[in-house]
Amino acid sequence: MIEWLTKNWLSITVPAVVFLSFFVVAIWARRTVCNYLNELLSKIKWEGREIFLQRIRLSFFQWCLILGAYAAIQVSILSPYGKALTGKILGSIFVISLTWAIINLAEKLLKIYLNKIKALSLLPTNLIINAVRITFVVVGVLILLDIWLIPTTPLVLVLTIGLLVIILASRDEILNIFSGFELARGSLIKIGDYVKLESGEEGYVSNITLRNIQIKSSDDRTILVPNSKFTKTTITTYRKPLKKAIQPFRFYTQLHIKELTGLKARNLSELVSILKDVPDSVVYYHTHHFVEEYQYLTPQPANEFALWVSDVIGDEILAEKLSNIDTFEFSTIGELRERVIAVINEELSTRGDGRTAFEGREFHFIKSVSVILPTPYVAHDLREFVEVLRKVSIDSLYFHIFESRLRLHRGVNDFSIWLQDCLDERDLADKIAVLDPYNYTLEGLRFVIIQLIEERIK
Amino acid sequence: MEKEIFHHPKAKIQDYVPVVGRSTIEELRALAERLSGKVIQNINSTFTGGGVAEILTRMVPLLNQLGVDARWTTIKGNEEFFGVTKKFHNSLHGRKEHISSEDLSLFLEVNKKNVGELIFDGDIIFVHDPQPVALISEKKRFGEKWIWRCHIDVSNPDKRVWEFVRNFVAEYDAAVFSAPNFTQQLPIRQFLISPSIDPLSDKNKELPSEVIDSVFDKYGLDKDKPIIAQISRFDYLKDPLGVIQAFEMVRKSIDCQLILAGGTATDDPESEKVLDEVRERVSGNPDIHILLIPPESDIEINALQRAATVILQKSIKEGFGLTVTEALWKGKPVVASAVGGIQLQVKNKFTGLLCHSIEGAAYAIKRLLSNPEYADWLGKNAREHVRQNFLITRHLKDYLLLFISLYYPSDVIYL
The missing domain is CATH 3.40.50.2000 (Glycogen Phosphorylase B;)
Incomplete structure (x- = not known):
């Protein structure tokens, strides 16, 4: 052994000296480079400085040692084949170390930056980090294969085709993700906004994910809008936070069917006589059904008693008096019935019975049977209320304004009651309560109420 | 005889949205939901020809689309029977017709024969016009509610014929007329449902x-x-x-x-x-x-x-x-x-x-x-x-309300 060392001491010493020299230079260079970088990065106040320097400090030293080993082998007495083999091994170690360092650095930097993006919940941090890891690992593996002279072209081809297939198969998803980034980056919407889409869908934004926006509609449905669609459509956003009602307003609708009573009057005396005894639902029908039947007319024809007296009995004076009965003045059907009877009786006492209706033109007493059922629409605040009001049927509007007020003996419309009791919106409640609904078409009434509320929440 | 395929023009309930608005169709669906589990059996005398068949051809598929189990059955009768019912029709309209006691017997006999042959599978049996009116004899055995739908004007009928028909009508739970002045005094509930037109039919659709x-x-x-x-x-x-x-x-x-x-x-x-x-x-x-x-x-x-x-x-x-x-x-x-x-x-x-x-x-x-x-x-x-x-959607709404209201005696029904 001693003999061998004596004979070959130079062949051992030279590579060892070269390696040690690199070791010393590495310690010096690491300090110098790190100090320089530290100073440089301190000036630009980069938050990734510490992570970057720590990573560089460790890796730089490793790379210097690998370089030292490579140089030592090159000056050694190893055969050309041995030199080439160890060169490849050292090259491979360098590539692995570099890949590891880049992955490690990228992961830590990504965490910093992804945390800084506003809509964090939207971004799948783990997914992005994993994608970066895989990308660098793939690149590292390709370089390693190249070092060991293994053909990489087929692998690159397979990977490219695979990537294309994935992109094509999930192009909608990718569009959604990119749109999601756009949504996250911008200030287009945020959770809690009230949005109205071009398609007519609307509601509060309840969640924003990478793939879609979740909207809670006023009829308690969850609408999922893909991000890509959302960024392309026209949306109206109402951001002003509105006061929530103590109790939500549930919209009902009322539909009615006509039931014949079998009673009919041929003249005014018979009209009064029957009118005294019929149920409230009959009086209600003949003083209200025109509101729906002629909802497109303004002013609407007066009550049916006035119409019949004019068209069939031909007593225009009485017809005018009956037309002039202001239904809005009465809070019960009983009072309204008394008024109609009083007006006809007054006429009978002064001018007698007048004409008798021809056969087939008698006044038929009809009863209104109402079916009341809930709609899916609920409003928790004024914004939701006004948006639902735009789309409920006129039957629903009719129910809350007319039916509740008079037939169900509530004295005032449902909207005003809710606005006052559940939202403390006294002024708005009063403004709607004093509207005389008999002076509007139902669509006209809808428009006026919407305007009043819009004015309030502007 | 059950009709399996309705040769109705392609109209779907959704096609009426542009005409009457989404909320109207939503309301129809809401009403239809309340009839879930009920079978509505329409009975008339023919699948083709005449106003009743035309209305049912359109109404039954639309009711089905709304989720209502509506069915349509016809009675069978020979030429002689329909000769008698034609005379009934004219008499009820006020025209003078000679109707013999044999005619009345034939009418009853054919109705009785149909009772034996028909399958009564409805919860609500909806009988149209006078031809099948005597099927009411089965009221105790089948169905929960029986309705007679009168499509004709019986304001000035031949009294003898009307009395004959009235005896059957009085056994029903309700009768339906098209106009207030088409009716007669009856001891049962009477509803008013006007006919309608279909805005999507060839006769009423928009034309270039x-x-x-x-x-x-x-x-x-x-x-x-x-x-x-x-x-x-x-x-x-x-x-x-x-x-x-x-x-x-x-x-x-x-x-x-x-x-x-x-x-x-x-x-x-x-x-x-x-x-x-x-x-x-x-x-x-x-x-x-x-x-x-x-x-x-x-x-x-x-x-x-x-x-x-x-x-x-x-x-x-x-x-x-x-x-x-x-x-x-x-x-x-x-x-x-x-x-x-x-x-x-x-x-x-x-x-x-x-x-x-x-x-x-x-x-x-x-x-x-x-x-x-x-x-x-x-x-x-x-x-x-x-x-x-007067559109078919209003007609559908009235039918749904009619079926529902039969189960409630009050004037205001909360569902």
Whole structure:
């Protein structure tokens, strides 16, 4: 052994000296480079400085040692084949170390930056980090294969085709993700906004994910809008936070069917006589059904008693008096019935019975049977209320304004009651309560109420 | 006999959204949900021909689409039986018919035979018109509720026939009539449900102007002259001679043309005679066009109605008058006699003009021809009036409400 060392001491010493020299230079260079970088990065106040320097400090030293080993082998007495083999091994170690360092650095930097993006919940941090890891690992593996002279072209081809297939198969998803980034980056919407889409869908934004926006509609449905669609459509956003009602307003609708009573009057005396005894639902029908039947007319024809007296009995004076009965003045059907009877009786006492209706033109007493059922629409605040009001049927509007007020003996419309009791919106409640609904078409009434509320929440 | 396939035009319930609005269809669905689990069995006498079959052909599939289990069954009868029911029909309309006791026995016998053959599988049995009325004898054994739907005007019936039918009707849970003045006093609940038109049918759908122009060309009509049209079958009750007289009064002061278009009923030998009389009366007058329209010409009728400036319906007696509904739906100013169901549709000076005489009709036509803005206003109101009250969607709503209300005695029902 001693003999061998004596004979070959130079062949051992030279590579060892070269390696040690690199070791010393590495310690010096690491300090110098790190100090320089530290100073440089301190000036630009980069938050990734510490992570970057720590990573560089460790890796730089490793790379210097690998370089030292490579140089030592090159000056050694190893055969050309041995030199080439160890060169490849050292090259491979360098590539692995570099890949590891880049992955490690990228992961830590990504965490910093992804945390800084506003809509964090939207971004799948783990997914992005994993994608970066895989990308660098793939690149590292390709370089390693190249070092060991293994053909990489087929692998690159397979990977490219695979990537294309994935992109094509999930192009909608990718569009959604990119749109999601756009949504996250911008200030287009945020959770809690009230949005109205071009398609007519609307509601509060309840969640924003990478793939879609979740909207809670006023009829308690969850609408999922893909991000890509959302960024392309026209949306109206109402951001002003509105006061929530103590109790939500549930919209009902009322539909009615006509039931014949079998009673009919041929003249005014018979009209009064029957009118005294019929149920409230009959009086209600003949003083209200025109509101729906002629909802497109303004002013609407007066009550049916006035119409019949004019068209069939031909007593225009009485017809005018009956037309002039202001239904809005009465809070019960009983009072309204008394008024109609009083007006006809007054006429009978002064001018007698007048004409008798021809056969087939008698006044038929009809009863209104109402079916009341809930709609899916609920409003928790004024914004939701006004948006639902735009789309409920006129039957629903009719129910809350007319039916509740008079037939169900509530004295005032449902909207005003809710606005006052559940939202403390006294002024708005009063403004709607004093509207005389008999002076509007139902669509006209809808428009006026919407305007009043819009004015309030502007 | 169960009908399995309904050859209804392709209309789907969703297709009506642009016509009546989404909320109306939503309400229909909400009502239909309340009938979940109930089977509605319609029973009439035929799957084809006649107004009832036409209504059921459209209504039953739409009810099914809404989720209601509606079915349709017909009774079987021989020619003799339908001969008797035709006489019943005429008698109930007020025409004199000789109905023997053998006829009544045959009627009962066929109904009884059908009781044995029919499968009663409905919770609500909805019987249409007098032909199957005696099936009510099975009320105790089948169904929860029985309804009799009367599609005809029984305001002035032959008393003997009505008494015979009334005995059966009184056993039902409810009866349904088309107009208040079509009814009779009955000891059961009576509902009022007007007929309807289908806005998507060939007779009522929107037409391209080329189709209307082709009808102008086909019948040699002058495009530049206002058109007064009465489109109705040739029948004395439609007063075609009165229409001609009214037109002649108008024509003295306003340059216009008249179209009298319609068909002749195969079961009415009088209609040929009426047509001959009308033709003779107008011979040589180039401004009057008498058009005999073959059956199944719905698009042509639609085009003629749309081409008209004023539509007239000067009936002496009328059922509901769906031809008036069709005219109103097309936004046309209508002049019509104040008879039958026309009064429900034409509210004088709001949705059209009512008349009571030939002179009244002439005066109303002149008012409309010389005031196109007023005519236009009436036409717009008329269309909205039909949209609100006489479309098939309203008919569906009424049927659903009817079925539901049978289970509740009160005037206000909370569901």
